[in-house]
Amino acid sequence: MASDQQIDIVMIPMMAHGHLIPFLALAKQIHHRTGFTIAIVNTPLNIQYLRSALRQDPTPGITFAELPFNSAGHGLPPNTESTENLPLDLIDVFFGWTVDVAKSLGIFNFSFTTGGAYGTLAYVSLWLNLPHRQTDSEEFSLPGFPERCRFHVSHLHRFLRNADGTDIWSRFFQPQISSSMQSFGWLCNTAEEIEPFERAEGRLSKEVEMDSENEQIKIVMLPFMAHGHLIPFLALAKQIHLRTGFNITIANTPLNVQYLRSTLIGHDHQHRFGIHLAELPFNSADHGLPPNTENTENLPLDQIGNLLTSSPSLQTPFHRLLLDIIAKQGGNPPLCIISDPFFGWVADVAKSTGILHISFATGGAYGTLAYASLWLNLPHRQTHSDEFSLPGFPERCRFHVSQLHEFMRKADGSDPWSRFMQAQISASFKSFGWLCNTVEEIEPLGLESLRKKKAWNFS
Template sequence: MAGNSQQHHIVMLPFMAQGHMIPFLALAKKIHETTSFTITIATTPLNAQYLRATISAEGSKSPSSPGIRVADLSFNPADHGLESKAENTEALAFDDMLKLFRASVSLESPLHGLISEMTLQENGKPPLCIISDSFMGWANRVANTFGTVNVSFNTGGCYGFAAYFSCWLNLPHLSAKDDEFSLPGFPGSTRFHISQLHPLLRAANATDPWTVFYRSVMSLSFDSFGWLCNTVKEIEPAGTDILKSIIKLPVWCIGPLLPPEMLDKARELELESSQMCGTLGRNPGISARECIGWLDMHRDGSVLYVSFGSQNSISASQMMALALGLEDSQKPFLWVIRPPIGFDRKGEFRPEWLPEGYEERMGKTKKGLLVHSWAPQLEILCHRSVGAFLSHCGWNSLLESLSQGIPIIGWPLSGDQGFNSKMLMEEMGVCIEVCRGTQSSVSREDVKRVVDIVLEKGGEGEEMKKKAIGIGEMIRGAVREDGSTKGKGSSLLAMDDFVSALLARTTVSSP
């Protein structure tokens, strides 16, 4: 769909969290490659610095495109009761999260100023659209001021986000007679459980600060021109239809926003690639080469990868049970480990959080590799020896795993993760849960049982693997390009349709 479209400009506004900015950067590349539109990603100064560093690092591997720019939006964390460098959820204690969410609304004025300046430079022509995070629905007000449109971008899946939206907007569990409840927008036969909700949502009462904030920004996002979703419609057809019915707007499923190397069926990746590391301004706790060297020692499909994402951890008692259960299973594992919840995430790891001599014992037997802080997840998931992923069920991690045909052991912790896990179990059949949240009890026996199910040959684990491989084929098919419109994958066609819809409203013909 490229052509004489370079005169068009799109402004993108990600939420200030790594799990949101990475998909935004990937979307910027995808749109620019498809259309040659100029893309400006607008964010706070520290996040802008991270994005520029990531773009620059990728440019060292291949020529960077001048069509993707990063603009700083004025932001002073101290004005919102935050520490000086608290511009990203990764830098925050949980108790400060609401402050950052509320502070994100203060970006409306600097965004207005940025677009005003752009419009003047273009002789009164505003950007073709703003693409804002679905948590920043106030961008619709800015778009309306300049006679353009805002498009909401959901960095998660349709099913999980539709459930998350519906729960916060309706709080249906408050009127439930027991621990199960139905959810507006979902079929009546679909039942949700109170344990799938984050403690903040369980405690919500319609007047609490989180509910007031979420309802205000979510309702504003319903005024958008449409929604882009980082998913593939074939892998969650019911979720796509449910989201459309709730927001009553066009939905374009344009995912997965993954590096092209991950979608190569051969699964052969260049080690140490900054593009594949998928991080903003962070160094891994271990190099990709070291990880691959350890994985190479194990047979195909035998290793369990354990990670709770870039910001999450579990309780100290849960960590001890997980460690013991992994050892009992006698299956090789690679565990990205951080201090348990309630302790400094970036502080020194204490030996007492694990069984005595655990890390040394795992190292000697080659049964376990513990990576502190962060590991090159994409390279790990693409390795032939990885057979399952014990995950917090964040959407980015799920797409990365399923694209490689790897089934999930679910341990959802927050946000839409409980709903993602539910969909993977009930709609896809590629997941089994071991625990929910950080307040639930889990035993070493629970851990050993689910690890044995998923990694042992035959039975339920083998069926999950077959289904995960099928999902991976759907994901790759969605972005397949054979040179003809008829043969394009669904996500490529959705991107074409999205761009055509934007151009149609400006009376400019599609190239």
Template sequence: MDDLKSQSHGHIVMLPFMAHGHLIPFLALAHRIRRQTPFAVTLAATTLNLRYLRSTTSPDDDDSGIRLHELPFRSSDHGLPPDTENTENLPLSQIGTLFHASISLAAPVERLISNITAEEGRPPLCVISDVFFGWSVDVARKLGTKSIAFTTGGAYGTLAYLSVWLHLPHRSTDAEEFSVPGFPERCRFHRSQLHRFIREADTTDQWSKFFQVQLKLFLASDGWLCNSVEEIEPLGFDLLRKYLKLPVWAIGPLVPPHMLQKSSPISPNSRSKSLQKHTGKVFGVSPEKCLDFLGSHSPNSVSYISFGSQNTISPSQMMQLAIGLESSGKPFLWVIRPPLGFDIKGEFQPEWLPPGFEDRVTRSKQGLLVRNWAPQLDILSHSSTGAFLSHCGWNSTMESLSQGMPIMGWPMTGEQAYNAKMMVEEMGVCVELTRGVESQIEAEEVKRVIETVMEEEGKGGEMRKRATAVMEQMRQAVKEGSDDDKGSSLKAMDEFVRTILGDSTNGTFSFLQVNHRS
């Protein structure tokens, strides 16, 4: 153990992709590494993304030892609008351009690693890169360090995303359902689970040219970190390891620590402030208004509706969703944005909803509509919230399941449909309402699904029991204790550290025993 401790000091470089949904898990992982190891951490990103990361942390943060390094990037050099460094404010038509432009970060990253090597007399222990930065594998190898992929998604969804892009299996059949390499035959996928860019991909389009190259490069990395929990995705981790033939460490969930406590000593007001720091967002209404609304309803009775920061639904879908919510008679809290075809950051217009809808649901206290942002973690952890109508992005999925919250799935893009499939078929914590912005949805179906999920018995009750079991597994995964008692995610982090240190002993590494801070 003493020999291992003497080897343990070193430097880790982290490279998140240019999207808020990727930046937040990277920062959470950096915090965990700093808390539980003696390693220095440098998180490198472009100017505006660093500004966002700083907005999510407070000056007195115990983990402020994380070094933020600026990577030069001028979006106009790549055919992007000025000061565009993130998917957040970028039209969907230009996101592919941003992906390709991100390859230009290779040169400044190489300079960063070379400078660290010169200053410290040895290369960093490893480079932890977003799975979209496959180029970093070659950079790491060239400079004598290990390359680690970090997928901010789950194991099942990551494998589906990886395999579908690398093999385009839907192109070899005219059938609506098809097999995906790496998955058993029983896990057949459907064309409606593919984003339009994947459905139309033919290896010559800009999306294929990026993803097929960058994802394939990580097949030659030294291992993968995954923001999930071994016990909640046994099939996903088994399949992902067999496909990659590399170490895969389940080190999640990377959610705020108090979300994994049975009872939090943090008051609602102070928690809301901490959550605003966690997201870096300005809430559309005060957290207190949301909490007051939730507090006026009985336990497990309110449906929370949010499609994430970059998604919206079509005008007809929005109208049918509103009618279905109102006709269900069940209370709801809806984070609402302009529909498809309009500026998602623009002002919301009343004509996008049924006449008098907002006035009626507000007066009756059936509903609360929130423009822009809502304190999602506060809402999900409130006892009155009973279900989450979600786009099934992995961050939102982890946050929901950390509270034992069943999910009504409406996946939009990326790997979200694969996440929903896994939660329906493998976990039993989700029922899918519809998919994407092209589907037809009727108000009656909205009403039926809400009534099903919110019922205390039957399918809704069973989903809640399963979601509660998943919540307990997530909490156990990060349980601290002796080597035998500690949670699986902490043990996985131990194994990861042994790998990057090149340790070949059979001794057990413990973060708590080498922690360089009290």
């Protein structure tokens, strides 16, 4: 692996051709669609096999990394690193332990099942519940499936038929599958048109198997203290809840939470039970602001800087809020934090709690990228001309100093606005990716540029 190459995704398939090949195919698809660089990790002989397969269809964005493995140390024949030609009683599968590794490093984790949805769901439910052991009949129903879906013990391999929860197969599969279910989500090698019922039932089954988590907070949001940020964050929360059923907590200062609560109660009755609000203590007087000032509404422009620089005071209470949520959920953290780019410090909080972090730019892609590039580079200070180009934009895109606010025109990197913006925006770019409030058809150039920093659009 090239040492100067930035890796965006790391994959680790099971040591079997039926897993290695689909993982390689998935890596190719992701690279072709996103340009991401992907590292596939496995044992030396499996890496050798993948390299030979890739030579037939070269993809520069895919690299390989070898993990040392001694088959003799595990009671396997010499040079045995995959299931190829291996007797069935020597096969191991599933890497649920990677969830803990990903969490410890603050990396987003997905499980990829190389089979179809129906078979995967049945396999998972069989091992987690062993329903055939709970009846004297040879026919049985399966948790997560409708009662009309009946299974017969003759469908099961002898290892599964004999499994009772204490055998070696059960002891391996149950913790690995359970751990995999704690990943952010599952990718499945199928198509909606082929098995729509199975995909719908799969979602239902996960809810059945993890019933105790139904009320858990999946996403925590932290918008900047301005109506132009609060409203889009609330709109995003509604969309996510409507599409996924996830419970979402929006955190902010008391008066902003009061504003959001009145909006939810007054206009969005159907959403309010899936969207929760949490207050973070804030005293405006401590930051040179007028009494009861917690957002930019009616705030003189020369004091907005004070509101901006006051925001890091929310870091400790926000961290406490996350720890409280995790404790109440039995140690299960939310899936991700979605925060404002002005709150770059959230990246450190997310990393310390092992939670995925995403920045949400409430404006369009072009404007967001221009704003970030202006503050990070201050290009108007590097020329005597009133016109200047902007790093990250084509040369034909020219900007004029008259388009800049006086705070930005006067910024030199040492003033309070520069020190705040540069630190927070830089930190925000360390998040897993950016969400942008726009559509592809309106501003393809802005999105193309922002996607280089891992961005997704929605409207």
